Amino acid sequence: MSSKKKVGILGASGYTGADAVRLLARHPNAEITALTANTHAGKAMGDVFPHFFMLDLPKLVEWEKVDWTSLDAVFCGLPHGTTQEIIAAVLKDNPKIKVLDMSADFRLRNKDTYAQWYGHEHRALELQGEAVYGLTELYREKITSARLVACPGCYPTAALLALVPLAKAKLIDVDDIVIDAKSGVTGAGRGLKQNTLFSEAGEGLSPYSVGTHRHAPEIEQEIGVAAGSAVTINFTPHLIPMARGELCTSYVKLNGATPDDLRTALEKAYANEPFVHVARKGVLPQTQNVRGSNYVQIGVIADRIKNRAIVISTLDNLVKGSAGQAIQNMNLMFGLPETAGLEQIALFP
């Protein structure tokens, strides 16, 4: 027991915080020793999330009350904006703590892009410089030795795993990418909003934030890195009546390559990856296959329009799209087996 890493979760009353608890509570090498939720401080976690009735968890406290020096790692599921200041304070208290940020605060390397999309100057610029973008499969080496990891958004994880190897290999025209994205309702968080009420979101389908979703610049940043040039993409999200799951249908123009070439490139890129699977020809990914799991499934289909292809990728937005990937990164940072605590199979049906 004493060899377990002591971890805390900032913002444990949200969905990403709760999924971190679900996974960490059964992680063989971790022990949850602090949970914060400032508006629920003083409550038992089981009062805020009754599905934890069988766990013996620390009480929710205000983040200022935690002794950060006693922790090995902290997961942060706070809203953007406040995150950067709180993480700066935590790192000041304990400069050795490993930080797994699941918020958006440290994902954008360019401070102007950050300011443009988030509406204010970044308030912890020196940390933004230090932060590693936490898409495990792309930045494994850097993550392993990082102190602060900015885990990517759920949509960027799904889109980038499908597109980065293709952009790197120059198989697609990066100036003509359309990403039609579909997400379950947990993607909108646990905050009270009219459009995420059961009676509003159920039995219906809504596009939202078209052209304005804050995950677009993250995707552009990383495709730009892969392609070696700045890119603008189309990213069109839709709200789907399911709690979990995300699927990106990416429409790409080919640079002379065939759809089979794309699949081969993806297979090569992910040949040794434990969580990313490329579907064989003819198999279409679906969110049901990854529900509740850290797995990603990617498929390539020929387009009827010449010189075009369709790349479909799917994951669980709260696991590989958030808490799961954060734990995967934590495993790397502590030298643990990368898959520790993350091998649950999708809950289907």
Next chain:
Amino acid sequence: MSSKKKVGILGASGYTGADAVRLLARHPNAEITALTANTHAGKAMGDVFPHFFMLDLPKLVEWEKVDWTSLDAVFCGLPHGTTQEIIAAVLKDNPKIKVLDMSADFRLRNKDTYAQWYGHEHRALELQGEAVYGLTELYREKITSARLVACPGCYPTAALLALVPLAKAKLIDVDDIVIDAKSGVTGAGRGLKQNTLFSEAGEGLSPYSVGTHRHAPEIEQEIGVAAGSAVTINFTPHLIPMARGELCTSYVKLNGATPDDLRTALEKAYANEPFVHVARKGVLPQTQNVRGSNYVQIGVIADRIKNRAIVISTLDNLVKGSAGQAIQNMNLMFGLPETAGLEQIALFP
């Protein structure tokens, strides 16, 4: 009462047949006098669809048992293939009957295209020549004087209402159209299939028939007519966990036009249409707005990629996408008010 049109429904045990019953049973100028369903012949309609408990409907019979000469119109909700032979037989019995075919059998004007997509030679070619494509807003005049109307598929109705005015006005490049389509599960019909079980389709999202869906050639046929040239489009359908509703997100390349130009063109095209509404700038269509109704909502949004736009259209696949549009056409064919029996507002929530 005696002045009501006597109508029959072929294939009343399917979802499109049932929705035709739902609407026709309350239509002020129609009277349902025959219902066929060969596998359920002899049963009461209320045993096959218990939500009709309050109606006094004719018993289900085999189609060969109906006296077609006593009817003014027939709606056909049979599977493709058998439809063409049965309709030929019905028209032989009663050459004056108005036929509203909701199947796919008479939608494709080119016999080779039909054979290619449906796997067999058409068996009623002379009728295919006579059939009018029943997208009311595009072919109102021809429908008014037609005997046999081939009501379009649900996806083509949604896609074409969004795209045909733009293609006609040369505002978009018809060789670069991506239609990412999403449908509720009733689109797959009432037949027993594993992938439409609640436990399989619920809480998940699946692309299907990518590149092979039979609604693609219909869409190409009509965009081709509008553009004056043969076109190939991308059409990628997804199964969404909701019973009704369809939404097409169409990604288009602009011929120098702006997204506002597109919206203006659509507003002009549908200015006097009772059922097609163009959303004002900033408003995104959603399936919830049209559930159970004959209305269509279309919106235009600027793409972040230069010289591109997004056109979103939504309808109820069983109403404007099938039975409702058929009744709209019947109204025209009988000189009734076009909106008779069809003005129900969406059932939301």
Next chain:
Amino acid sequence: MSSKKKVGILGASGYTGADAVRLLARHPNAEITALTANTHAGKAMGDVFPHFFMLDLPKLVEWEKVDWTSLDAVFCGLPHGTTQEIIAAVLKDNPKIKVLDMSADFRLRNKDTYAQWYGHEHRALELQGEAVYGLTELYREKITSARLVACPGCYPTAALLALVPLAKAKLIDVDDIVIDAKSGVTGAGRGLKQNTLFSEAGEGLSPYSVGTHRHAPEIEQEIGVAAGSAVTINFTPHLIPMARGELCTSYVKLNGATPDDLRTALEKAYANEPFVHVARKGVLPQTQNVRGSNYVQIGVIADRIKNRAIVISTLDNLVKGSAGQAIQNMNLMFGLPETAGLEQIALFP
């Protein structure tokens, strides 16, 4: 047009208000001339409920701004408590206006019971005395000549239509009634609550307000009237992952009668009712049969325990359970056909 009744809706931004709009906008004898929603005053109704995009409705205003003397009837979908004062004020302005109250404020005839369950003294006692309980099938005569009708809650409507004829006929022991009730999520209203978020209520089932639900005293009041004695019942509600629909499974002890006697008594009671249907032996009611409609379906099943039976009743909580029944009452109060504007068939699937 001039002969249409001018109606207003207080609290049009809630679900019951919206369903009143959906139905009244297509009512042949009504015209919506005022809509109030104090927190949304100044907005178009189509901004608050986008599924009304095809309607030309009055803007939302504060209730104090309405000229009540210009209206023939008002529907009230306000929260309990405020309702009684606002209705008193409206009736002061226009003593001839017909009031269809869909809130709970005037349903309980006993002022002590009201105070006990709602936590404060009633503030319009003289009106409570005047109010008629608006369960149409039980109080049709009184409603016809009433000015103020207190439309019952959704659960009481379902439970009482099943049980009152049996209590009246002394076929059941009214001191041993268990009502296991199940409701769709719209029953909880449009207010923002965590437990009605899609991600919380979906794919799950929760009992709630067990032993404390405010519909219990209404049910007891009316069964008491039918039985001629005060009664206490068990009423246990459950939240079901569907938007609309309500089903009460009532477990009753028989006074020597058989289940068939119960069914016969119900058939007799509702023989001439347009909206209440008793299912024939062996048919089980289900919410799908009444979704979006004003119909009620009731069935009786033998219990395996001797001398007991199960009575199942179902309705749409927003229609016969609220706005639809209010319109049914309005029709009576204006001498219109009772079914005017209310004959829509259930939307299935």
Next chain:
Amino acid sequence: MSSKKKVGILGASGYTGADAVRLLARHPNAEITALTANTHAGKAMGDVFPHFFMLDLPKLVEWEKVDWTSLDAVFCGLPHGTTQEIIAAVLKDNPKIKVLDMSADFRLRNKDTYAQWYGHEHRALELQGEAVYGLTELYREKITSARLVACPGCYPTAALLALVPLAKAKLIDVDDIVIDAKSGVTGAGRGLKQNTLFSEAGEGLSPYSVGTHRHAPEIEQEIGVAAGSAVTINFTPHLIPMARGELCTSYVKLNGATPDDLRTALEKAYANEPFVHVARKGVLPQTQNVRGSNYVQIGVIADRIKNRAIVISTLDNLVKGSAGQAIQNMNLMFGLPETAGLEQIALFP
């Protein structure tokens, strides 16, 4: 690796079989070495259940092709009736194999009761005599030394865990028990039935098999054992629009005890149980709390009718209600830690 128990699954193409695979594939002490599914023989498991894409599983074969002598245990997810003959054959091949039957074939100890409810004489009576009823918490000792365990149905597990301790302690009147039961759609299996299609079961609620459900005699058998007398109960199941989860609302008459006495009795009975939790006063169980997990939650609430109480119990029908409990029993039979492979926390949201 070599010390892992070799297990096979009969009927792996059904939902209970698949959930056994999901859990056993990650069980630290088990290795899946045979999967049978006669109608799918020759297919890869990943073709039948695509969410297993990341597993390396044996191909599906016909049960006759398996070398049963090479296995340590077999889980049986076959339909009732065929099960008894196949298990008899398997045990003939390998008399030492441990059999975890998840079907109904060996649950009823009385052969006449079996014949009455299943419509035919039992065809392996000698085995029925040997079989132990596999409700772990009630029969742990017997299960530990058993060869053939008849795992209970999902409804009986939920109902009996709530009621047996109360019946044993004579706190309730066993002749007046009403069990209003609600189940997710997976309870109906993966077979193709019209009423379990998404478009039929979604957004609606249906009672079914009222008075005729085959889980009733199982419940009566075990309450009878606890009470020391034959009992007849009311058991009324309802189909709920969710994939997984089951909740029984049991209405009981008290023998002078208080609701708090009931809770205390349950707490005492389950004080040392790893999977059964009694909710503290005021907390209502809900299916969301146990989705995908082996946990059970039970709560007691006072009834407003004097001398009555409500006991609510919930579980996941495919886990503690089937495959999970079977694995829990296997753990006992092999002397493994009872919780091995079963500690997943509910997937919420």
